[in-house]
Amino acid sequence: APSTLEPAVLSLDWVPNTNHTGLYVALEKGWYAEEGIDLQIQIPSDPSAALKQVAAGNTEFGVSFQEEVTLARSTGIPVVSIAALVQHNTSAFAALASSGIERPRDFQGHTYASYSLPIEPAIMSSLMACDGGDSALVDFIDVGFDAFPALVGGNVDLAWIFLGWDGVQAQLKGIDLAVVPLYGSCVPDYYTPVLIAGETTLADKGDLARRVLSATARGYEYAIGHPDEAADILLKYSPESDPELVRASQAYLSPRYQDDAASWGVQERGVWEGLSEWMADQGLIERPIAVDEAFTNEYLP
């Protein structure tokens, strides 16, 4: 009976997009209810706010990113990554194809629209260093509101985009982008986005986490198998989104949720260690974090 459902809040990192499809599928199909959960999905003011709410424990679950979790844990914020929503980093640096930028060292002398994330300069400099460039010659502009329009409008030369969303959008609009993907470059791969929970939540309501992940995994598995239906479900919950964009993006992302992993959501220790050490090298965190506390596969079905 619905009256016995256990309420839980899940805070997205940002407005609903295809990263979140599995969540909405599970919601729509009633799989959370089957697990006895009344899941509420909320949208925060910004990603870091979601993480803090989860850490504080008044929001049970959240969507975040591995580098954020690493950073947060290094400052003592008790959040744990419990599932990888997408197995590999789909971020990329993008420029307009007409700009002539093709590889990282070409970034020199150009302007870059930054989200003010601390990881951006580090990644940029590593990437460029591998290619014999110098990131000091890139002009960073912090764009609090939106980077992609600035890129397309020609106000900046470079922006950080998500291939599964901005990249798809560019294709649909017939904008030719030159992209330098992070996955496969000399920068360590990491999980983005991930599902997180607070340490206290896990300690007190470990079973809830297990049930949520069980339903969520079903949702993502469905999305992997039925991209079109899954896209329609997402659109039902986010009718403001552009259907064409969502469908194309879903087609791009569905095979990438699980990708080469044994099952959906699994995270590897190596990936966590790799990023943590790299971030420590870059001075983003003082010392590598204890990765075993930062992530767990324990709650996955």
Place this chain on the structure above:
Amino acid sequence: MPIIRVEQVSKAFQVDGRVFYALDRVSMEARQREFVSIVGPSGCGKSTLLNLVAGLLDPDDGEIALQGDRSAPRLGRVGYMPQRDGLLPWRRLLDNLTLGPEIMGRDVAIARERARSLLPLFGLEGFERSYAHELSGGMRQRAALLRTLLCEQEVVLLDEPLGALDALTRRTMRDWLLDIWERFERTMVFVTHDVDEAVLLSDRIYVMSPRPGRIVSEITVDLSRPRGEGLLGQPSFISYRDEILNTLRESSA
């Protein structure tokens, strides 16, 4: 025991940085049921004196006692008609008139009825719902006078209540004032520029001189009441009048 007793009161203002004495050791009093007038040249401190008695100002020096009490606050114990009418612009005439009873917590409905019944006498009938800016200068003054009297205080201070009125209206108002005073046993302090009026109305008259404001003479008017306009030509009247005018003339010279 006098109802109002002002003893050696001084009051100074700052004018252009310098201290300026508006009142200098002024003493005066008004006994129960007395009609006291204050005459004096413009700017001699008459309004300041009334402000002090009403409790709006505190003396820099000296003491003021209402009903023998020197220390009690004076605000709210006299009916005061200030020189400028002070009608509230957002109230219609009738609501302006009943302000006093309203503040004092009396029955406003009764006050309204009383005000309404007096409107014709004050030449304000038909203007019950007018705002102040729709009234003529004299009408505003009459409204302020009526408002003051509707406060029904035993002691009434009037600062040039008839200044903006023509001779006829003035006489009506004056008669009515005397009537109120006699019938309801009021004590009146009356500031005026009109020496004839002062003599006609008063039991006692204080004459003031300016800069600094001082009381230069106190005249008791020993004319029998009721006093009509017919008195104006009589020698006793004229002698009072001339005495006051002379005092004024001398003190200003």
Place this chain on the structure above:
Amino acid sequence: MPIIRVEQVSKAFQVDGRVFYALDRVSMEARQREFVSIVGPSGCGKSTLLNLVAGLLDPDDGEIALQGDRSAPRLGRVGYMPQRDGLLPWRRLLDNLTLGPEIMGRDVAIARERARSLLPLFGLEGFERSYAHELSGGMRQRAALLRTLLCEQEVVLLDEPLGALDALTRRTMRDWLLDIWERFERTMVFVTHDVDEAVLLSDRIYVMSPRPGRIVSEITVDLSRPRGEGLLGQPSFISYRDEILNTLRESSA
């Protein structure tokens, strides 16, 4: 040719939703160098008439001509002292006095000098830098009068300019007004409640009746000038005075 000519002018206001005639077919005129007074009971429309002549209001009916011109705008062509002083609260006294010359684009420095030289006569010396709220009622009125005369217009409308003044100050101001009028060949329209004053000063007197405001009588005062206070007791003076008072009494009855 009269400098001011008011012909069959009517003016109505809305009072409580009803139309109310403040002036009903009023005709009057003032010739060059003439001293014209208007007397009438409070609320009869004297201020309204002056507002019309000054151009602040437009007649609902009838015509007004300044210097023979019926159609030209009247604003800015007469010196006008309104019944309420209208001193600007953010200006110090001296700056209030020179407002007219300032508006008319005359040399303000000269006007200031002139104002300063007249301050003692007006009993305002030492208050050059006072704000309006620091002046007594009579001082405000004198300031307004001085401000009006510093406009140096040929035609001057004065709405009860001496109402708040005591007899002595009043006489000084009156004498000075006459002096200005004679020396500088002004045309004066003077609203007063004081019938004596009207007779003493005027060449011609209009008497008004109230509701609706009408001119009930026009009296030409044939007394030789200069006219002193001594005139007050003389039979010719008294007959003028009584005539006016009688007219007023009758029209109000």
Place this chain on the structure above:
Amino acid sequence: MIRRRLRQLWPSVALCTALLCGWQAAVNLLGVQDWLLPSPVQIARAGWQAAPILCPHIWETTRETLAGFALALFVGLGLGMLVDYSSTVRAAVYPLLVLSQTVPVIAIAPLLVIWFGYGILPKVIVVALVCFFPIVINTADGLQSTDAEQIALLRTMGATRSQIFRKVRLPGALPAFFTGIKVGITYSVVGAIMGEWVGASSGLGVFMLRATNSFRTDWVFVSIAVTAMLSLMLFGAVTLLERAALRWYWSSRRTEEWEEIR
């Protein structure tokens, strides 16, 4: 009466129409891409299309706005009076009022959610926070501007502080109070939208964010248009209320208007 109101509307309608036409022409002639700046016609079309989705969002935002503004009114008036109560209170409270406006909502968003959850409350609080400030300052300054003569008169009648306040200060401060309300209500809908960014699942702010993220600029502009319309309606309602409440004030101004050659 109503016809006069309508006559007063035409200048703004005319000007708005002219601006919209200019915008349309500029977009068409300059070939501005629609994802950057859609034309009015595109926006109208998008609005038509989005209407069914939009309605519940509008309703949600309206609720938040009204509740928040009511709170702002209450708090603003209360604080305005408090600040007027004594110069010590004034000196103590004023800086805090200023402080309250200098904290970006986004910076305290996590706190708001943790304290007040995801319900309507945090949005109501954000709206109130945004709107109350002009109301307080205008009320306080209006109360302070009371005519000294009027106060003196009431004091001679033995009026208590609270009587002076109710009978003189408050009516005298009403014009300034309404000015503050007009400024405040203008911010209210935008305040609700900002409140929704703290965390919400419906409302115009949510709609706007989602549309932005989908690069549906036309829908973004639809939500701006709706926001603007809501704000204008509220502003208009306050203006009507002002006219009604300040009849004496406007009647004495009107005198001036016909007196003046405009």
Place this chain on the structure above:
Amino acid sequence: MIRRRLRQLWPSVALCTALLCGWQAAVNLLGVQDWLLPSPVQIARAGWQAAPILCPHIWETTRETLAGFALALFVGLGLGMLVDYSSTVRAAVYPLLVLSQTVPVIAIAPLLVIWFGYGILPKVIVVALVCFFPIVINTADGLQSTDAEQIALLRTMGATRSQIFRKVRLPGALPAFFTGIKVGITYSVVGAIMGEWVGASSGLGVFMLRATNSFRTDWVFVSIAVTAMLSLMLFGAVTLLERAALRWYWSSRRTEEWEEIR
């Protein structure tokens, strides 16, 4: 004079100190995590530590604020006068003014960037956009409240519209104008921060974003504290200016204050 000013400061200093102590105690006693809400002591320590980094940001934001506010003043006063010019202009322009406040900066950020780039200009525009509105409304309402008798007097002197405006309306509207300025200036620094979110490489807004994303809540609060301090200083400066400009006004109010039993 200066001692009196200082004496006026103590209530606010006392209240602020009390509030800060309460905050500190609450954080300590309730064990609030510092990444959620740092204590005042932690903020102060973080401020000390961040000072060298912070200074250029503060300077940048101050520049934007001042330039933007100057523009707002200019535009606000100008529009206030324009709106007062005729009731037709008023009716036409007022809705546009309201509209200008209902567009969230986030929605027009891309346009701002495309039109004005990443220089100081878009920030100045955002500040002006945020601040000018209360100035216009207060100026317009203040101008409208002019005493009808005073205007009548000037008209009899043959004053032109512009003379009436300069000699009566404007001085009479000054108190309301200053109220508007006080409200506007309070928004100015936050406006600059929002302007920086449109795109900037330095400024308090940038600092705040970076600190937020690095989970340095203490630094976020440092930047809020700096914002608050800047805003307070500007507000204080305006208040001083108001006192100086409205000597007549305050002198007539003072009469009332010593008259009143407070």
